[in-house]
Amino acid sequence: MADDTKNLKTTPLDEMHREYGAKMVPFAGYSMPVQYKAGVLQEHLHTRASAGLFDVSHMGQARLHGAKAAEALETLVPGDIAGLDAGNMRYTLFTNEHGGILDDLMVTQCGDSLYLVVNAACKEADFAHFSARLPDLWLEVIEDHALLALQGPKAADVLARYVPAARHMVFLTGATYRINDVPCFITRSGYTGEDGFEISLPAAEAEAFARLLLAETEVMPIGLGARDSLRLEAGLCLYGHDIDESTTPVEAALNWTIGKRRREEGGFPGADVVLGQIKDGTARKRVGLIPEGRAPARAGTEIQDLGGGAAGTVTSGGFGPTVDGPIAMGYVRADLAEPGTRVNLMVRGKALAARVVKPPFVKQNYVKD
Template sequence: MSDLSRTVFYDLHVELGARMVPFAGWEMPVQYAPGVMKEHLFTRESAGLFDVSHMGQVILRGPDVAEALERLVPVDIVGLAEGRQRYGFFTTDDGGIIDDLMITNRGDHLFLVVNAARKEADLEHLRLHLPEIEVEELTGRALIALQGPKAEDALAALNPAVREMRFMDVADVELAGASCWVSRSGYTGEDGFEISVPNTMGPRLMRALLESPAVQPIGLGARDSLRLEAGLCLYGSDIGETTSPVEAGLNWAIQTVRRKGGARAGGFPGADRILSELETGPARKRVGLLPEGRAPMRAHTALFAEAEGGAAIGEITSGAFGPSIERPMSMGYVPADHAMEGTTIFGEVRGKRLPATIAPLPFHKPSYKR
């Protein structure tokens, strides 16, 4: 793994007993001594601390920067208030998804957090299509996430001001002597915070948070099972350039003002397809699946309408055992006429077709502070 990048927390991960693995060009902790299941449950019950510094942090500056970014995303950026954050996605000319990202209005500029594996493609996309906008990749800041029902108490011990924040609020907060950009958001379905911190102060902040008995370090393994229970998409698995936002069930992220008949409708790549699917429905849909038994149906498992015969009608994109729901869970795509909740379909596992029931998402109810 000598050619992999390391975050500023690498030495601390090793000190804490992490098992390091390659991930999106980085050497990252997949788990610590307790293991994925215990780390998952600890996050649901207390507060898990994640290193997500591999993700890209980008600043956009320039004239009418919100209007400019709306040329690339089907999201209301102009109406995003200062100190607020919004989920969005870059779309292709065919209506697929180049990447999903978080967008923050920081007053005189926009702050984006993009996926690690898509960072270079995103930067190129922004610079190509927004030549009048300054696109700055931040390389001097780390990113950590504190997630779980005790996250507020743990972070408030360092600065009580965070108690006033609600879901998707963003603020400048002093933490353990570091000037941080804090958002009340995350990727687990739990209440929590994501914290952008200068690299030089990152390990100090992480150690300060870990002094609390309510906080433990959590690896990427539990992060994946937590987001799957929360019904959240993973880029490259559940969404990608061949998937439209409407197929993926991300309609909620496309505000009325950007839809047909809205004041700023269309004007983004793939608008014809996306706006049409919003009106008439997509040909296929992302669904939740609960397989029978204890064995997960994992990514690339073929899905069939019948227990025997017939061609595959879809495929699983993510699958794992859900520690909080105590059963296997999956997400995948099926034709719209097979997507009704309660429908039984079949996944082919080791040559056998096993039943799974289409279930509502998320599998685990979120606990965001609205």
């Protein structure tokens, strides 16, 4: 344990986290705040009611340069990247030759480059994958920028005090704005199910700006604990749990990330498998699960059909503070994937009744104009 923590990387906000009473834990090679003094429950509820500030500087940021960057990226992902207008962004997936998911990522078309945000635990593998598969393109890995997420219904009011134009940004768009004369790349996006922004800014400026945001009465610092419960309630996948190399986009119910043109043309790794599954279906599917009663079912919990037969596994599960009850996601046999289907979750040797639902578990409050 001591050796693990000694070699951990820190984000530019490390000192500030400790000052705010964060409990720091190892995550993807970084020392990260899992919660602050308020605790996961309050942090979660505060984000849904007001605004929460998350340090997501551990995530991988990069720019893919070149006139043909979008077409080149399409050889690695099933998303419609070439169809993105400048300033627009999209959630997509790196797939392997078997249609398995190597990582999930956000891609923003910046005109002269694509701005990418990938998972912390996957970033080195992702960047190596780029170099191997797209050797002619310049992938600029951004290591000198922090990434802040400001999420919640008051996020736009707060950010507009520093960036007036933020209020008028459309959801899933991004642009460069100046904060105190420092260029920052801001997207209206996030991973909580709420309206919000992600702000990429120079590491040296990050702490001062984070402190300004935290000084706003609406804003509270939020740790990874609440980030996880927020994304679970929003029905969003956590890489390494809900999706990984053994799951395909179709099994993961992420067909919506595969545009019409890509379905017709293919041309991404594992396209034969994935397009075949879109046409013929899959043996299992990711669904939402609501256990009856109060007991949470955690990741790894076995799912059985009502006859006691093997039906699947929970991949994310816990307590939803806004739902005020247990919620989970997992993979079930295709014949059990219909919302309303009753299944049993085997928790501590006992069958816990649950029903299949279609995520999200809370209303998504994205701003749509």
